[in-house]
Amino acid sequence: MDIMEVDLPKPSTSTSASVVTDPMEGSSGTNNRFPPVTSQSQTITIKNDLNMPWIEKYRPKTFSDIVGNEETVMRLEKFSSCGNVPNIIIAGPPGVGKTTTILALARILLGSSFKEAVLELNASNDRGIDTVRNKIKMFAQQKVTLPPGRHKIIILDEADSMTDGAQQALRRTMELWSNTTRFALACNNSDKIIEAIQSRCAMLRYGKLSDEEIMTQLLRVCKAEKISYVPDGLEAVVFTAQGDMRQALNNLQSTWNGFRHVDSTNVFKVCDEPHPLLVKEMLLECVDQNICKAYKIMAHLWKLGYAPEDIITNIFRVSKHLEIKESLKLKFVQEIGMVHIRIVEGMNSLLQLSGLLAKLCTVAAMTEK
Numbered sequence: 001m002d003i004m005e006v007d008l009p010k011p012s013t014s015t016s017a018s019v020v021t022d023p024m025e026g027s028s029g030t031n032n033r034f035p036p037v038t039s040q041s042q043t044i045t046i047k048n049d050l051n052m053p054w055i056e057k058y059r060p061k062t063f064s065d066i067v068g069n070e071e072t073v074m075r076l077e078k079f080s081s082c083g084n085v086p087n088i089i090i091a092g093p094p095g096v097g098k099t100t101t102i103l104a105l106a107r108i109l110l111g112s113s114f115k116e117a118v119l120e121l122n123a124s125n126d127r128g129i130d131t132v133r134n135k136i137k138m139f140a141q142q143k144v145t146l147p148p149g150r151h152k153i154i155i156l157d158e159a160d161s162m163t164d165g166a167q168q169a170l171r172r173t174m175e176l177w178s179n180t181t182r183f184a185l186a187c188n189n190s191d192k193i194i195e196a197i198q199s200r201c202a203m204l205r206y207g208k209l210s211d212e213e214i215m216t217q218l219l220r221v222c223k224a225e226k227i228s229y230v231p232d233g234l235e236a237v238v239f240t241a242q243g244d245m246r247q248a249l250n251n252l253q254s255t256w257n258g259f260r261h262v263d264s265t266n267v268f269k270v271c272d273e274p275h276p277l278l279v280k281e282m283l284l285e286c287v288d289q290n291i292c293k294a295y296k297i298m299a300h301l302w303k304l305g306y307a308p309e310d311i312i313t314n315i316f317r318v319s320k321h322l323e324i325k326e327s328l329k330l331k332f333v334q335e336i337g338m339v340h341i342r343i344v345e346g347m348n349s350l351l352q353l354s355g356l357l358a359k360l361c362t363v364a365a366m367t368e369k
């Protein structure tokens, strides 16, 4: 069976392609099969909300819906309430809500003028030096009537992929139009933003989301979608997501679409990752210096066809939560790290992974339990 297969009712008319719906309606307990048609000012245009990825359907619209990074979000809320927002850079790992936050900020500040007063450019747009010189400048020069104290907003998403040249061209533009336009940049790596731009912006940093924060959102979505799940299924989704909400929602949706029930076995099948319980058992065998049993599990994982990088990443994640003496855990992590480097460099054989098990057994033998 194709695991992505979904039972979809056919859209009733071809014009439904332009129906604009509020993705959050589904979560308020209304019949989300046929969501109500709402105003044109909303940004998400969809065919049918069942076709919609949950990451878009449940993209927070307001600051209060954004999970985690409370302090930074609160700071932005303050900025938005006084209206005069400085140029900002939000930096942080993928899938933690940077783009979402900037869109929410723009929506709060500009309301119904969102369409004409926001220019959004991301990595899929051409953002070379010419775009900065022409498109951004043109937009900055355009006259838009806004409430007093409000500014046009230029969103530069994934700004770390802009070339140095384009960033250099931006520095003067930012200053020249500062009385009418604000810049909001999002990036994964703030080092790739030139210092001159960093100094013109307020830097906000997002961290990875905690397991509890991801779980909160998953429970919300499960309730809204009436998903059949068991707690260990959601824990597995949290484990696979590693602090990335986008990944968590995608994994939840894939598992639900594929199996119509979310439990840990299904989640690890969909995510195609070694089951952490198996990996945990293998590591505990190493703690007991039982190399034969540990190797049996490793050989089994190898036979299942998992990529060595996936296996070693999983071993690392599991080892972090292993209930063993802290000093032994640190030594384990060190050995795992060394093998991870070798695997990344190309020495990715079963022998390499088995060597790790032998090393872990030796380390365990030399450490007092």
Ligand SMILES: Nc1ncnc2c1ncn2[C@@H]1O[C@H](COP(=O)(O)OP(=O)(O)OP(=O)(O)O)[C@@H](O)[C@H]1O
Pocket (backbone or CB within 6 Å): 054, 055, 056, 058, 059, 060, 065, 066, 067, 068, 092, 093, 094, 095, 096, 097, 098, 099, 100, 101, 186, 187, 188, 217, 245, 246, 249
């Ligand atoms: N803090 C959050 N609270 C609730 N949902 C979130 C949060 N962060 C991410 N999401 C969900 O994940 C999706 C992707 O988030 P977003 O596009 O904001 O990530 P990002 O931080 O910009 O990642 P990237 O660096 O890859 O661009 C959102 O549509 C939303 O559904």
Ligand SMILES: [Mg+2]
Pocket (backbone or CB within 6 Å): 098, 099, 100, 157, 158, 186
């Ligand atoms: Mg983004």
